[in-house]
Amino acid sequence: MAGKLSVLAVVALATAAVFPSSVSAQPPLPPGPVTMIVGWPAGGPSDAVARLVGAHMAKALNQPVMIDNRAGAGGNIGSDAAARARADGSTIMLATVASHGLNSALYTRLNHDPLKDFAPIGLITTSPSVLLVPRDSPLHSVRELIEKARAQPGKLNYGSGGVGSSQHLAGASFKKLAGVDIAHIPYKGTAPAMTDLMAGRVDLVLTTGAMSFIRSNKVRALAVAAPRRLPALPDVPTFDEAGLKGFHTDSWYGLVAPAGTPRPVLEQLNAALATALRDPELERQFSEQGSLPVKPMGVDEFWNFVRKQMPTAAEQVRISGAKAE
Known part of the structure; x- marks a missing residue:
């Protein structure tokens, strides 16, 4: 019996080496800087949100978070770059109501799919105009x-x-x-x-x-x-x-990663974002910017939020009559 067990143990170890568990097959966030792509220039509101949350997430991750501004085409240049990036967590993107709502209705053709080409991380904040x-x-x-x-x-x-x-x-x-x-x-x-x-x-x-x-x-x-x-x-x-009743806007900001990013990496980034959002200093900074605090969302909860608001954003575009010029 002992000999049989030894053989089984050897087979089990060999099998584990060839077919590792799903956890070990999906490594954590790679070491080194995390690049956050922002589809808008430095100095604007999106850039300010990105830099604030990036600085606080860097503390939680114990890794630098570098902002990469890819401005142009209503944020689509940044979205295109993020969608093509390596799906290992080393590149993430600041998602907005434009990148994941308005642009799908404003542009007749996009080089990326806001849902299929991205994976969710979490909601950062919302802000009225x-x-x-x-x-x-x-x-x-x-x-x-x-x-x-x-x-x-x-x-x-x-x-x-x-x-x-x-x-x-x-x-x-x-x-x-x-x-x-x-x-x-x-x-x-x-x-x-x-x-x-x-x-x-x-x-x-x-x-x-x-x-x-x-x-x-x-x-x-x-x-x-x-x-x-x-x-x-x-x-x-x-x-x-x-005197102008009913004019309300709600710009939101979140984080996404390229599609295919391993779930454990998304969860790791989500946890770092949640830690950042619970920091009273970040809450104060957002308040001073005119943003509203949000309760941290899980990965799936955030993606449900994005999916739910997309038809609303498209309807806002239709009602407004706005078109990509």
Whole structure:
């Protein structure tokens, strides 16, 4: 009997070497830096979220998280690059309502599939848009803005981070709900749009992540596209309060990886994200940016969230009449 057991043990060991367990076949996160692709330029709201959460995740992972800005085509250049990246966790991507919602409805053809070519990690935060005008703008309220736009159709303009960006959709939705004609000026990211807003070359921008510009008095906030006022902007009314009922936006930010990334790696990254989100310092930083805290989501819960909001985002595009220009 002992001899038979020895033979069986040898066979078992040989079998394990040839056919390792699913856990050992799926290695943990590779050593070295994790690259987070961001489909928008440095200095914009998406970039700010990425850098904040990346810094806190680096502590949890004990590995550097490097930001790689791949701007252009409404975030699609970054999505294309991330979809083609090595699926081992060494490359992840900042997902947004644009990359995983709006772009599928705005563009007739994408070089990637937002669901099939990516794997979920988790939700980071959500943020409503704020209506901004130059510091010296003669417009001091939403009502004044709408009255001028109706009196002079096509004269006012709004800037965005590019075709298909959340600013583009927010502006298009505002135009439709208010019944006004305002020209769209797309930029290669929110940062250059904000530069021209501060210089007075753009009449307005609807965006997130502009708290530093507001606090430094470089721009003025007229309204917040949320059901309630933002804690960071207690004196700025909601659009409901300002007279335009029902104008609400909700830009969300999350993390995804290339499709095929092993589940244990996704779980490891999700755990690091959850640790980061529980850090009071990160919560404070997000609040100061005008973002809202979220409860950490599991991998599957986040992917269900993404799937559920995609038809809603597509309907928002349809109602707004926004098109990829």
